[in-house]
Amino acid sequence: MTDAKDARRPAGELEASVLAVLWAADGPRTPGQVQRGLGAGLARTTVTTILTRLHDKGIVARRRQGRGYAYYPVQDPQGLTARRMHSELARGGDRERVLARFVEQLSPDDERILRELLDPRSGER
Amino acid sequence: MTALLLVPLLLPCAVPPAARRALARLAPVTALWVLTVCALVLAACSLAALGTFVLVGLLKLPACAALGELVHPLRTPSDLVVVPAAAVSVGALAVCAVSLARSALRQARAWRAARSEAARGPAAGDLCVVDSPHPDAYALPGRPHRIVVTTAMLRSLDAAEREALFAHERAHNRGGHHYFLAAAELAAHCHPALRPVRAAIRLAAERAADEAAARAVGDRRLTARAIARAALAGRAARGNRPDVAAAAAGGPVPQRVEALLAGPRVPRPSAVRAAALLLACVAVSCAASTTGVAEVHHRVEVAQGEAPR
Numbered sequence: 045m046t047d048a049k050d051a052r053r054p055a056g057e058l059e060a061s062v063l064a065v066l067w068a069a070d071g072p073r074t075p076g077q078v079q080r081g082l083g084a085g086l087a088r089t090t091v092t093t094i095l096t097r098l099h100d101k102g103i104v105a106r107r108r109q110g111r112g113y114a115y116y117p118v119q120d121p122q123g124l125t126a127r128r129m130h131s132e133l134a135r136g137g138d139r140e141r142v143l144a145r146f147v148e149q150l151s152p153d154d155e156r157i158l159r160e161l162l163d164p165r166s167g168e169r
Numbered sequence: 170m171t172a173l174l175l176v177p178l179l180l181p182c183a184v185p186p187a188a189r190r191a192l193a194r195l196a197p198v199t200a201l202w203v204l205t206v207c208a209l210v211l212a213a214c215s216l217a218a219l220g221t222f223v224l225v226g227l228l229k230l231p232a233c234a235a236l237g238e239l240v241h242p243l244r245t246p247s248d249l250v251v252v253p254a255a256a257v258s259v260g261a262l263a264v265c266a267v268s269l270a271r272s273a274l275r276q277a278r279a280w281r282a283a284r285s286e287a288a289r290g291p292a293a294g295d296l297c298v299v300d301s302p303h304p305d306a307y308a309l310p311g312r313p314h315r316i317v318v319t320t321a322m323l324r325s326l327d328a329a330e331r332e333a334l335f336a337h338e339r340a341h342n343r344g345g346h347h348y349f350l351a352a353a354e355l356a357a358h359c360h361p362a363l364r365p366v367r368a369a370i371r372l373a374a375e376r377a378a379d380e381a382a383a384r385a386v387g388d389r390r391l392t393a394r395a396i397a398r399a400a401l402a403g404r405a406a407r408g409n410r411p412d413v414a415a416a417a418a419g420g421p422v423p424q425r426v427e428a429l430l431a432g433p434r435v436p437r438p439s440a441v442r443a444a445a446l447l448l449a450c451v452a453v454s455c456a457a458s459t460t461g462v463a464e465v466h467h468r469v470e471v472a473q474g475e476a477p478r
Contacts, residue, residue: 054294055294056293056294056295057294057295057335057339058294059293059294059296060293060294060295060296060316060335061328061331061332061335062293063293063294063296063298064296064298064318064323064328064331064335065328067298067320067323067324068320068323068324068326068328068331081328082328083327083328083329098293101293103293117298119300147306147396147399147400147403147422150400150401150403150422154400154422154423155401157423157427158397158400158401158422158423158426159401161393161397161423161426161427161430162394162397162398162426
């Protein structure tokens with residue numbers, strides 16, 4: 045990935061990627077750490093701008109760390125309700141019909157085939 | 170007449186193998202279109218045939234014949250054929266209507282629940298994060314389109330794999346794949362033999378999104394790894410409970426991973442043949458049902474005294 049490619053991406057997609065890094069992390073992250081976590085050629089100032097915007101929207105919180113801030117995702121007050129609805133949906137099994145899911149359930153055979161496909165000794169092409 | 174109207178009812182049973190062939194050979198987006206159009210037309214033809222059987226049966230009843238202004242008796246094969254055919258058709262149509270209505274209600278409820286779930290979660294751009302220990306991700310069409318990903322899914326993937334996941338879900342939303350899934354659902358409820366075609370359409374939609382994701386991140390292997398890792402993480406979180414019976418040829422996820430690792434598909438003549446076979450089935454089904462319905466219509470006109478015998 046290059047700077048040029050990331051500069052062309054819509055702001056919403058960059059926000060999504062930055063938020064994903066914070067949720068995947070196990071603690072608050074500084075802009076520099078987020079930039080490294082993104083693995084993309086984003087400028088640090090761009091990352092800082094996005095983090096500030098997310099903070100303004102109330103999606104992430106921050107605390108002082110050294111001369112700057114460390115950011116972490118906000119657990120929304122309705123999070124509990126959302127979680128409950130999520131498990132209801134997962135139990136119903138209807139969702140896989142109406143919504144396009146990333147991955148379906150695996151059978152034991154599928155698991156074996158996947159591991160074989162991912163095995164670098166047989167998988168490198 | 171009866172024999173001709175049986176064609177659109179029986180033909181869908183022969184379509185699933187052809188559908189799988191087409192899915193394996195065509196480019197995913199083309200396969201998505203061809204399969205969906207086929208499923209919809211075959212479903213419509215089989216409904217038309219059932220409806221015609223019911224109509225003929227009804228016109229055998231004196232009250233309905235009077236209502237239809239029949240002055241002569243309707244010329245049909247023996248009542249021993251027409252009446253049971255009508256009765257069976259009424260039953261089949263009723264089953265279709267009930268299962269379709271139930272499914273539509275359930276889907277609408279699931280969609281609304283997912284939508285309100287997404288509205289409550291924190292959103293950045295189009296991403297909604299749901300705090301959950303189960304790895305899961307799905308595209309949520311609407312205004313605006315959203316992609317919903319659980320925290321467990323975000324944590325099972327690295328940064329590059331997450332980008333592949335996001336690109337995959339965005340491709341679903343941009344491609345309007347939910348319309349195709351809804352059409353597949355509709356067709357599957359109209360004729361039970363179209364259920365395997367619904368599965369093929371679902372796989373075609375996933376494959377189309379996979380290819381779009383591979384193009385967006387510029388790495389097929391990375392995309393394949395993201396899918397495989399997400400699937401394995403989901404399995405680990407659910408534990409080893411025996412869910413679906415083990416499929417002989419591997420489920421949809423290994424097929425998708427394999428297709429990505431195999432490299433871009435080159436157009437081959439066999440792809441054209443597979444598509445042509447499917448479209449031929451559709452054409453035969455259309456022709457048979459149209460001719461059958463037209464013939465019944467002509468007989469009704471004769472019975473009404475409006476057309477010469």
